[in-house]
Amino acid sequence: MKIKFKVQPYQTDAVESVVDCFSGQLFNDNISYMIDPGSEKGKLALEEGFKNTDLQLTHAQLLDNIREVQRRQNIPLSEGLNTYWDAEKNKATPKGYIAGCDVNLDVEMETGTGKTYCYIKTIFEMNKRYGWSKFIIMVPSIAIREGVYKSLQMTAEHFTEGYGKKARFFIYNSKRLHELESFSSDASINVMVINIQAFNASGADNRRIYDKLDDFQSRRPIDVIRANRPILILDEPQKMQGNATQKALPEFNPLFILRYSATHKVVHNRIHRLDALDAYNQKLVKKIAVRGIQIRGLAGTNAYLYLESIEISKQAPKARLEMEVRLASGEIKRQVRSFTVDTNLYDESNGLDQYRGFTISQIDYNKDAVEFTNGVTLTAGEATGDVNEDHIRRIQIRETIKAHLEKEKQLFAQGIKVLSLFFIDEVAKYRDYDQPDDKGEYARVFEQEYEALRDEYLSELAIDNEDYRKHLAGIDTGKTHNGYFAIDKKTNRMTNPKTGARSVDSDDVDAYDLILKDKERLLSFAEPTRFIFSHSALREGWDNPNVFVMCMLKHSDNTISRRQEVGRGLRISVDCNGDRMDHPATVHEINELTVVASESYQDFVKNLQSEISDAVASRPKKADEQFFLGKFMDTEAGKVKIDERLARQIYRYLLKNDYIDDDDQISAIYIDAKANDTLEALPDDLAPFAAEIIDLIDSVYSEAALPKIDDGRKPKTNPLNSNFEKKEFQELWNRINRKAVYRVDFDSKELVGKCISALESELRVTPLQYTIHTGEQKGSITDEQLRAGDSFKVTNTKTEQGASVHSQVKYDLLGKLSEQVHLKRQTIAEILTGIQPAVFGQFKQNPEHFIAEASRLINEQKASMVIEQLQYDETADSYDVDIFMASQSKQDFSKAGDKLKRHIYDYAITDSRQERKFVMELDTSDEVVVYAKLPKGFLIPTPVGDYNPDWAISFKEGSVKHIYFVAETKGSMSSMQLREVEKSKIKCARKYFDEINKRIADDNVKYDVVTDYAKLMDVVGVR
Known part of the structure; x- marks a missing residue:
């Protein structure tokens, strides 16, 4: 594949900035002179x-x-x-x-x-x-x-x-x-x-x-x-x-x-x-996440512990810990396990004395920490006890693989290849030619950790992720990692690159040739290499756009800044067709670089942000009147110079809305409002220049605008917050959490008749077709055409219909249809014998399509009839609050926006841009007290499958007619764009909530389908 390039406005601006400096220079090419002939x-x-x-x-x-x-x-x-x-x-x-x-x-x-x-x-x-x-x-x-x-x-x-x-x-x-x-x-x-x-x-x-x-x-x-x-x-x-x-x-x-x-x-x-702020805020580079590893000593013990993460499960949060365990053979080995509260690590280690007193007393998913009864507290990323450099390197390799698999699971379906990059100090750590298998320490550790994590991921992957499961299972461990180093021409072995006497940069052309030659091939899924080991001296040669995880398996030094290190992975990624993944709405959801550091998260982030701050030191620091005075704004009528009156108005606008602090520096309130698209409107005099004024404000340095660097472990949890405990939400939840069963009575003969009518009027099976292309070689062919496979031209195209390729296959037609529509074979036989021979004859033309279409039409008729007679009966069972915490660690947090104020979780995992917009409107609405994205476990049974509504919303009493609302959001209300099954489930849900309102007798719970917040307010009825 080839990386595709496209014209991008920000790059065009950079080009024009240079070229326009020479405006007025006359065009003149081919100025000739006589070359010095020499001798x-x-x-x-x-x-x-x-x-x-x-x-x-x-x-x-x-x-x-x-x-x-x-x-x-x-x-x-x-x-x-x-x-x-x-x-x-x-x-x-x-x-x-x-x-x-x-x-x-x-x-x-x-x-x-x-x-x-x-x-x-x-x-x-x-x-x-x-x-x-x-x-x-x-x-x-x-x-x-x-x-x-x-x-x-x-x-x-x-x-x-x-x-x-x-x-x-x-x-x-x-x-x-x-x-x-x-x-x-x-x-x-x-x-x-x-x-x-x-x-x-x-x-x-x-x-x-x-x-x-x-x-x-x-x-x-x-x-x-x-x-x-x-x-x-x-x-x-x-x-x-x-x-x-x-x-x-x-x-x-x-x-x-x-x-x-x-x-x-x-x-x-x-x-x-x-600069760095422009690039990040305009989403021209990847956002950054850091998985830090901190070593801390424990007085009086050499108990080794590493807290990898806190996992949220349906029952209770678990601490994923690495510890030492005595095996049956007597050997002591380090293992990673998940533990709940009250677990005694002494027992889990099979009696290792150093773990006496280490019983888990609390697991705090908000603080990402675990506490023990002996007073010791560990936060995610901390290693304690008997820890040496080899242990830290193993932890780094494991964290890199884990981050890679999490990212790969998210991006595989979008056709984006994920690469991870290890920088190391010497080749022998990866390729040791004194070993029988030539594997160095890091290669051996990588394979051990990779196989353990891969098997764990394969066992947990959802059924609907079958394509990724096959991809992951089909990659050989030994082929998924590779080393990119210089090759000694005499021995044909990897060797450390040559470096200049005063430089940490490599002077070895062969090493760079290897890396750059494979740059585009590595982006293909056909190439199994996903993990790359390279020498730290080669860092500047590595700028592959699909590096999503970076790990520095090297001794720390002061010759390379953190900005230089992360710079190797900041480019926006491309998919397997070479197209940049830079859509403004999703660019940072896809493009996140995870750095696995050998220092704590806090230290790495502090130092990185300090370097970014130093790099933008030339920016103005204050948004006072003097800053705006004399600046120019481009308008349709030409340039407008900001005079004292306009400068004062801009300054007052910032002051009035707390967009600047007492020192006239841009405040976090402005940064957040701009990010959430909630900036207050400019005064009428300034409104025509709104875009230019905002650009001016953005050019002022603000510490609050520094890139938000996530903790790479944090996004796995989305804790319930205090909104969940609000009485308004609890009252809504108590109204809707009762489980129910449905019953239905319908006339089987009527169903058969309706199915026959639907099949005869709507069943259209596409015959199998064959297209024959006739072509000939072009008259003159260039090398470029040969390489591109463009040396022939099509002269004729003919489409023919043929017999079924499955004509020799025996089908249990009654069994197949019965299985897919959940009706008796006898009922299916009555339907098929009742339709016209010409309609049934389509089966021979394309059996698979006939079964699929007939199943769809019968199901639609069945759903239509069943819903008319449908009745719900409540049971004594209700949904437990545990469903709100189930499968938290399996959520795709790339679909989560900013932290929310009125949602019961800190973040809302949305399925579309439409839903993201809906969330922002709910979160900023004065009428809304609290709302929830209903968990996947909250299901309403229907004859056409279980149904999970989207939202539960509680409004301020007195502001609307219906205090409580359960919503389903759809991008379009057009019945043409809603599948029949969806429409059937929605009809069932209406009946379900009608039953709820009969029970509670206050008619305050409303259910409906809405496209946006405005439609929602129409439905609930503003008082």
């Missing part, structure tokens, strides 16, 4: 070269353009073309020529948002608008170089379709100088990718770029490069601040320099900003 011998073969047109704009014009771009994004205006901001010195510094070029433009884009795509597109757009064709992409490491080259390959077809031309690209190599010759002599778009080590190091190979070379006609490669006046694109320029690189840049004689990074240390002219 006397070389003069016999003079060649014409093509260089970039010089800038025709004055410094004043350029600065005006840059400021215009900055204004439209509310970025601080550049003081001068040659002024830059030194983040380390925290001051602006005037300087003449920076790196030999007086035009330096900075583009800030968060990791994972596609900055490589953006500057490649910028290359094409610059060529289209201005004719420039010579570009050099400069990178700080082998890792990034190989990634950029792969991106150029992957996007080539996409940009050819968009711009009608191809770019020629290559990696600079001093031993392949013919490519440099072509770079100069070719008139089309040419892109050279070069890493800084190729020109700023002192080795003989690296110095060749500055030497006169015999194999290059006694010319210096750098002279040939500089004659092209190339446009330099620096990828991660903050890593190129060394003296050697800075001194070398002028040697390239760049026309201008574009600098792309998520974390600029030195800012020249920032023309575009898409």
